[in-house]
Amino acid sequence: MGSDNEMDQKIALKEWAVAVKALAEGKQIMVLRKGGIAEETKDFQLKSPRFFLLPAYEHQRPELLKEAYRDDLQAVLDAWTPGSSTVEIAAYAEAADDIEIHDQATVDLLADYHIWTDTFTEERLKWKRKQPLHLLLLRVYLLDRPVRLPMQEAYTGCKSWVNLEPFAADAVAHPVLSDEEFERRTAEIRAALTR
Numbered sequence: 001m002g003s004d005n006e007m008d009q010k011i012a013l014k015e016w017a018v019a020v021k022a023l024a025e026g027k028q029i030m031v032l033r034k035g036g037i038a039e040e041t042k043d044f045q046l047k048s049p050r051f052f053l054l055p056a057y058e059h060q061r062p063e064l065l066k067e068a069y070r071d072d073l074q075a076v077l078d079a080w081t082p083g084s085s086t087v088e089i090a091a092y093a094e095a096a097d098d099i100e101i102h103d104q105a106t107v108d109l110l111a112d113y114h115i116w117t118d119t120f121t122e123e124r125l126k127w128k129r130k131q132p133l134h135l136l137l138l139r140v141y142l143l144d145r146p147v148r149l150p151m152q153e154a155y156t157g158c159k160s161w162v163n164l165e166p167f168a169a170d171a172v173a174h175p176v177l178s179d180e181e182f183e184r185r186t187a188e189i190r191a192a193l194t195r
Contacts, residue, residue, distance in 0.1 A: 010164035011048045012089065014155075017055035017076040018065065019115065023140045024053075024091045026176045027069075028114050029185050032107075032124055033134045033160060044134050047161050052092045053140070054155065054162060057082075064120040072115075087155060089164070090146035092173065093138040096186055099193070100132035101125070107133065109192045113185075137186050141173035 015023075015031055022028045033044045057080055062070045101107055107121045114121075125133045147167050155162050175182070 010052065010166060012052040012054035012162050012164050013093070014054045014056040014160060014162060016060050017057055017080065018060055018069065018073040020053045020055045020091065021072055021076055022069065022115050023093070023138060024142055024176060026140075026181075029138055029140070029177070029182065030110070030114055030189065031136050031138065032101075032110075032114070032116070032121060033136060034124055034127055034131060044131070044160060046095055046098045046134070046136070050092065050094050051161075052089050052164060054087065054089065054164070058158065064117055065115055066117055069115040085151050086148045087151050088146050088148050089143070091140055091142050091176075093140045095136050096139050096182075097135075097137040097190075099135040099137070101135055102132050106193060109195055110135065110189065113189050113192070137189065139182055140176045142176060144172040144174070 013031075019028075019031060023031070055076070057077070060073055060077075062073055065073055104122065104125060107125050108118070110121070111118065116124075149165055149167060152165065155164075177185070
């Protein structure tokens with residue numbers, strides 16, 4: 001995994017658990033962000049080029065996922081224990097790109113590359129209307145041994161970024177996708193955005 005200032009002080013991006021599952025399984029390489037309700041800033045900011053993925057369970061609704069991914073949501077909910085005293089970190093990501101999107105036509109060009117319904121992407125774009133939607137293209141790595149951390153109050157709530165408590169940084173990780181496959185998919189998404 002490398003040091004890079006101890007993985008940027010163990011920062012993590014909170015994302016729907018079903019989306020973290022899709023990223024970790026190579027089903028998608030992107031997230032769409034506007035920031036959380038409790039965000040410190042008025043807009044989403046990429047706080048670090050490298051970060052862990054913290055599964056979040058709030059606001060996940062099956063009707064906001066394409067039919068093919070609704071079983072994945074049920075699987076993450078079945079594996080989740082509400083009120084658990086620990087949280088599992090199983091992956092980290094490197095942001096290959098942060099593309100700002102301002103209009104529905106551009107969002108629509110991404111429909112084939114993610115797990116969400118049109119309703120979800122439209123709502124995400126319209127929320128905080130003056131702020132752009134951030135398309136993050138992510139190179140995801142799986143930890144050979146997931147890390148279990150004690151649950152902290154700071155990890156809860158509607159915010160994008162959290163600082164994780166310190167843990168051993170010697171974790172071994174492997175990319176979900178090969179270099180070639182990741183480059184092919186990022187090129188495909190970038191090409192779709194220029195249509």
